[in-house]
Amino acid sequence: MAERKVSVEAEVGLHARPAATFVQTAAKAPFDVSIAKAGGRPVSAKSILSVLALDVRQGEAIVISADGEGAEELLDRLAEIASTV
Amino acid sequence: MDRRDTGSGPAPDEITESPEAQELIPRLLTGTGVSPGAGYGPARLVVGDVPEPAAGSRHDGDAPAERDRAERALDEVAADLEERGARAGGDAEDVLVAQAMMARDPELAASVGLLIDQGVAAPRAIFEAFGKYRDLLAAAGGYLGERVADLDDIRDRVIAVLTGLPIPGIPLDAAEPYVLVARDLAPADTALLPKDLVAAFVTEQGGPTSHTAILARSMGVPAVVGCAGATAVEPGTPVLVDGATGRVRLSPSEDEVADALRAEEARRAVLSAAAGPGATADGHAVPLLANIGGPRDLEAALAAGAEGVGLYRTEFLFLDRDTAPTPEEQEEAYRAVFEAFPHGRVVVRTLDAGADKPLPFLPPPGEEPNPALGERGIRMFRRHPDIMTAQLGALARAVTGATANVEIMAPMVATAQEAAWFAEACRTAGLDSAGIMIEVPSAAIRAADLIEVVDFFSIGTNDLTQYALAADRQVSGVAGLQDPWHPAVLDLIRTAASAASAAGKGCGVCGEAAADPVLACVLVGMGVSSLSMAAPALPWVRAALAAHTLEQCRTAAAAARSSVTPGDAVEAARAELPGLHQLGL
Incomplete structure (x- = not known):
């Protein structure tokens, strides 16, 4: 199981366009990808509704995890999207 | 208008119906007719309310x-x-x-x-x-x-x-033309609407100058607005709409439909008999021009016999996009219109944007509690002179080589200083005929000062009425005040037309008032020198003018202006215009 902990930097938080890009990227993976607020319950990173409902604001930390071939690369990309201002 | 049988009680032929049937929906609804003609088709509702599926509803097991x-x-x-x-x-x-x-x-x-x-x-x-x-x-x-x-x-x-309910939003495909029923329509709703799909419009809200009314007239489609109870009509119900009287009949009999459509055909026949340049019966020329939003409206304008364009609304080039149109793109659109009327007049109105018509590539003018009184029209241009310079430059290049008589005008001018500033900008760009819209009462009242610094006036009666009576065009509650027949509005028009005529200059009307055949005669009687309207109204106005002498128009104008209420003004004018009857107007 690969895991990353990153801080969300976009001004709008993980909402609107950053959230859409994040979910679109996760949805391409053939394996499960999850996202949680630090210490919170993980939800599917492929679900825009679940991601929005987490209500991640600018400066908050998220934990993303996945297991499968190419999981490391995918998490790197997702971490980059989340940490893009 | 005959109001005897448009009241809330059931008409005599409906009393025999069962009480249940009457309780459901009356067979006759009444609103304000804003675009004449008869339209018939199944009701298509655009209301956006999809009822909640009942709790506990189950499928059959599969x-x-x-x-x-x-x-x-x-x-x-x-x-x-x-x-x-x-x-x-x-x-x-x-x-x-x-x-x-x-x-x-x-x-x-x-x-x-x-x-x-x-x-x-x-x-x-x-x-x-x-x-x-x-x-x-x-x-x-x-x-x-x-x-x-x-x-x-x-x-x-x-x-x-x-x-199987109608999907919220306007249906863009249908087997047969439908009657579009809605609370009200916004310009964005109707941007993609195909013309041949709509038999008639019926809206619950809105007045004679609502977007629905303007859209319907420009499409030549019958429309009734301010029609209480319209959105309660069952989807698919056959509806017969009379866009002149404002009557909306639900599930009409075959005879009713046949009669209405036959009468419509007869009226159209009288109309098509009138052709040629606009003039009164005694030969006083009144050029009849078309209002257009872009090259795509040219075909209808030419087909209706427009002698030119009296209002080219250039904002349609600018709306619904992220970046301003390039100078080349603008030039091309302008040239297409100039070339359509090689020997006619083309009056171009510069960009008319504001808080109610925001442009993504311009910073918003800030929170405006009342956009109608805010930074719009020429006021917006003064804040973004680069946009104006680019537009006037593109116009000047498009004029080069064109044989049309091109005139440029600015909207929302309130003062002589603004008028002078705009005229100067046009001349600097190399455009030699610069005019202004008369929409703000201050400009009409001091028309004699303003005409000194410009080449012509064009009266926008919709906004002039809105400002003269302090009645927002978007608020249906004050739609009753939004009436260009109001003698106060007629006085302002008269003041502007007289000032222009005294200076030897032209004063046209390009608002919805010019499309009303009766009011068109009155406008000519007040000294208005040209009329510009949505193309489908041209034959009606041409026929009404041809049926009366200039003297009759003047008498009708004087009668209207001596009335106290808009209703009396219409009646007084009609009494002096005997030729309306044969046109069914």
């Missing part, structure tokens, strides 16, 4: 088939949103693509599937599955709270697909 139905409905809605997004572009595309992602959400689909496996019918399963996320977003408030409306919209679309 869970896989029901799941498949739900998945296909979600997919259909997502694909439709994506397609609309691609067509709209810009910020609208982002919103629609995000909505499509919600419709394709795998967790949502899983919740729906789970509910269906428990026996819940697909529409109810959709409602409940969306409800879970709806509650989460609503509880978060702020940005997420605002997404609740997006979510509800998707949910309603999916439920509509599943239950």
